[in-house]
Amino acid sequence: MTQLKTNISGLTLRYPDPTFAPQLASLIDENRTFLRQWLPWLDFSTRESDSQRFLTDCLNGINNGTQCPMALYLHEELIGMAGFNIINASNHSAEIGYWLSKEHCGHGYMTEGVRAVIQHGFQEYKLNRIVIKAATLNHHSRAIAHRLGFHHEGTLRQAEMLYSRYHDLEQYSLLHSDWL
Numbered sequence: 001m002t003q004l005k006t007n008i009s010g011l012t013l014r015y016p017d018p019t020f021a022p023q024l025a026s027l028i029d030e031n032r033t034f035l036r037q038w039l040p041w042l043d044f045s046t047r048e049s050d051s052q053r054f055l056t057d058c059l060n061g062i063n064n065g066t067q068c069p070m071a072l073y074l075h076e077e078l079i080g081m082a083g084f085n086i087i088n089a090s091n092h093s094a095e096i097g098y099w100l101s102k103e104h105c106g107h108g109y110m111t112e113g114v115r116a117v118i119q120h121g122f123q124e125y126k127l128n129r130i131v132i133k134a135a136t137l138n139h140h141s142r143a144i145a146h147r148l149g150f151h152h153e154g155t156l157r158q159a160e161m162l163y164s165r166y167h168d169l170e171q172y173s174l175l176h177s178d179w180l
Contacts, residue, residue, distance in 0.1 A: 004070065004120055006112040013070040013082060013116055016059055020071065021052035023078040027101055034102040038138050040162050065089055068125070072100070072113045079104040082113040084121060092128040094121055098144070111144050118148065118179065128176050135160065136168040145172040149179070 004013040025048040061067030069083035080100035087094045100110045121127040134141035150172035158166035
């Protein structure tokens with residue numbers, strides 16, 4: 001399967017393809033200031049070649065079953081990424097990561113994208129547990145976890161270094177039995 005459909009018309013998730021590196025690099029550049037609030041990797045993604053390398057690494061991770069990041073498209077426009085940054089096959093668990101362009105926030109696109117990723121994880125990867133970690137002050141990201149029925153497990157104190165400052169992360173989990 002190379003594409004997941006969502007409940008929003010025209011909103012799909014697609015497996016990464018190095019040919020869309022120009023789109024990804026452009027989207028990151030256009031949203032760099034907005035995304036910098038919460039994402040630590042922006043300084044390592046400054047050129048199209050960085051995006052191409054990232055997308056190639058994503059495909060390798062999909063092929064070896066250790067990750068499953070996907071590109072979020074609205075019609076034919078790339079608007080963000082969502083998927084499993086880490087898959088632990090032996091424990092049937094995974095961690096979801098996601099980001100969205102500023103102009104597409106607030107329309108439910110990411111909630112529906114993450115919902116499709118969750119369904120994919122439980123069906124295709126036979127996961128039992130899915131985790132979301134979000135910065136304590138990232139209310140939009142945390143709201144997605146709440147809307148999708150994740151359980152708050154606690155605060156991971158100073159768990160992420162983000163541009164010379166430590167941030168607390170909130171950890172949420174969803175079990176397959178919760179989803180059913």
